[in-house]
Amino acid sequence: MSLFKQPLVWNQELIKRYDLAGPRYTSYPTAPQFSEQFTETALLNAITRSNTAHKPLSLYFHIPFCDTLCYYCGCNKIVTNNKSRALPYVQRMIQELALYADLFDHSRIVKQLHWGGGTPTFISDDEMSLLMHATRKLFQLSDDGSEEFSVEIHPGRVSIETMQHLRNLGFNRVSMGVQDFDEQVQKAVNRFNSLEEITRLMSALRAQEFQSISMDLIYGLPFQTLKTMGDTLNKVVELSPDRLSIFNYAHMPHIFKSQSLIHDRDLPSANEKLDLLHFAIEKLQAEGYVYIGMDHFAKPTDELVIAQQQGKLQRNFQGYSTHGDCDLLAVGASSISMIDNVYVQNAKELNLYQQKLDVGLLPFAKGFTLNVEDELRRHVINQLICHCRLEFNDVFTQFGVVAHRHFSRELDTLIPMVEDSLISITPLGIEVHNAGRMLIRRICMVFDEYLNNNQQIRYSKII
Ligand SMILES: C[S@@+](CC[C@H](N)C(=O)[O-])C[C@H]1O[C@@H](n2cnc3c(N)ncnc32)[C@H](O)[C@@H]1O
Ligand code: SF4
Numbered sequence: 001m002s003l004f005k006q007p008l009v010w011n012q013e014l015i016k017r018y019d020l021a022g023p024r025y026t027s028y029p030t031a032p033q034f035s036e037q038f039t040e041t042a043l044l045n046a047i048t049r050s051n052t053a054h055k056p057l058s059l060y061f062h063i064p065f066c067d068t069l070c071y072y073c074g075c076n077k078i079v080t081n082n083k084s085r086a087l088p089y090v091q092r093m094i095q096e097l098a099l100y101a102d103l104f105d106h107s108r109i110v111k112q113l114h115w116g117g118g119t120p121t122f123i124s125d126d127e128m129s130l131l132m133h134a135t136r137k138l139f140q141l142s143d144d145g146s147e148e149f150s151v152e153i154h155p156g157r158v159s160i161e162t163m164q165h166l167r168n169l170g171f172n173r174v175s176m177g178v179q180d181f182d183e184q185v186q187k188a189v190n191r192f193n194s195l196e197e198i199t200r201l202m203s204a205l206r207a208q209e210f211q212s213i214s215m216d217l218i219y220g221l222p223f224q225t226l227k228t229m230g231d232t233l234n235k236v237v238e239l240s241p242d243r244l245s246i247f248n249y250a251h252m253p254h255i256f257k258s259q260s261l262i263h264d265r266d267l268p269s270a271n272e273k274l275d276l277l278h279f280a281i282e283k284l285q286a287e288g289y290v291y292i293g294m295d296h297f298a299k300p301t302d303e304l305v306i307a308q309q310q311g312k313l314q315r316n317f318q319g320y321s322t323h324g325d326c327d328l329l330a331v332g333a334s335s336i337s338m339i340d341n342v343y344v345q346n347a348k349e350l351n352l353y354q355q356k357l358d359v360g361l362l363p364f365a366k367g368f369t370l371n372v373e374d375e376l377r378r379h380v381i382n383q384l385i386c387h388c389r390l391e392f393n394d395v396f397t398q399f400g401v402v403a404h405r406h407f408s409r410e411l412d413t414l415i416p417m418v419e420d421s422l423i424s425i426t427p428l429g430i431e432v433h434n435a436g437r438m439l440i441r442r443i444c445m446v447f448d449e450y451l452n453n454n455q456q457i458r459y460s461k462i463i
Helices: 012-018 040-053 083-101 125-138 160-169 183-189 195-207 226-239 257-261 270-286 303-309 350-358 372-387 392-399 408-413 415-419 434-445
Strands: 057-063 109-117 148-153 173-179 212-219 243-248 290-293 296-298 314-316 319-321 327-331 336-339 342-346 364-369 389-391 423-426 429-432
Touching: 012 270, 012 434, 040 336, 040 342, 040 364, 083 125, 083 327, 083 350, 125 160, 148 212, 160 195, 173 195, 195 212, 195 226, 212 226, 212 270, 226 270, 243 270, 270 290, 290 303, 290 434, 296 303, 314 372, 372 389, 372 392, 372 434, 389 392, 392 429, 408 415, 415 423, 415 434, 429 434
Parallel strands: 057 109, 057 327, 109 148, 148 173, 173 212, 212 243
Antiparallel strands: 243 296, 290 296, 314 319, 327 336, 336 342, 342 364, 389 429, 423 429
């Protein structure tokens, strides 16, 4: 049986011993390395190279507005009831997209498109049409049935009519934040969605022929216990989403102000959190979900599982992805693009983002150009985090590097993990064992050249 379909081996003592703060590796190098010195010339050159390589495209739109505040939220969002803020923002995203449309080869096909947030359904149905029609005019969206066009929704704040509108606009995937069904937990975090509401929504989405439905849950929220988690998971399993994410609640009120509305005394302890996670993984595996890795689960027939079996899984800013073959162009405040060998991040503050566009500038604020060593390490981290293995032969074929010599320091650092039977290192490569899966971030960190003690403070606990 493949490693990913085996029941997870849970070794609490080792998990605690190796538990350190660390990045989630949705990019390598990670965002703290992005620099304001990054130039427009570097970006334009990357786009030219990407046009030559002529990979398909993935488009991301960041819509930051929310009309309610979920206290736990660590996303880049603006909480407001003022709906008139939406149109000028949508117009700026279209302006940004038009600037890029002049630079990207128009024959490149957009295979993947995602609206994230915030709450993308904050904008009106008309504004959605405006944005999608402009996107279709400026870029060539795939329409052969293989396209993946997805939207994030807050199930308590969206109507069935709006979902039909999104479906008509071409969206065929939905990602919804459920977080937790328990009433006391919902009240403590000010995030409400009832089982009845979501059940109704799910049957409507299926009738509307959305092809894939994904749900987000969070563990480590106030008042969560094994009992409440069990009840939430029973309901979720009954609803039967195609994919599931279970995020670790990162309580960092010094960074995310609204989290100070959550009282420390109501939070589960570190031990209780581990028990919640262990319980959730066992339960979902027992219910037939495949544990892809990190926070992600999917049904055995899902494309993510198939990509993992075929060794084609990738990690990007949205987590695990089947579209590693695409360049990612992201528009909207704070969004991050990945084009050829550069990452580029837009201004996070709305005013700054809008001001740049108003004078005709690309609204980026930071970026990073990967050198060959960075690309090599990105490959290593991607292989480990997606497939739990690294083949030295493959490193040699792709980068001309003899891995056991090039990474001799890293392989030495990994020896304690070999001794703890978390991984094995052979002349052929590195294999992460079942018991090492929970510590994959810790294993990847060994290959991260940019980590230092200062940065580690910025990351949430690994588990
Ligand atoms: C980018 S957010 C936006 C999704 C959408 N606005 C919603 O609330 O449904 C995606 C997911 O991140 C998770 N999330 C947000 N803040 C978090 C935090 N502080 N710790 C862990 N997960 C968090 C939630 O599960 C949320 O659904
Ligand atoms: S969790 Fe989603 S809906 Fe809630 S504040 Fe954050 S981005 Fe907005």
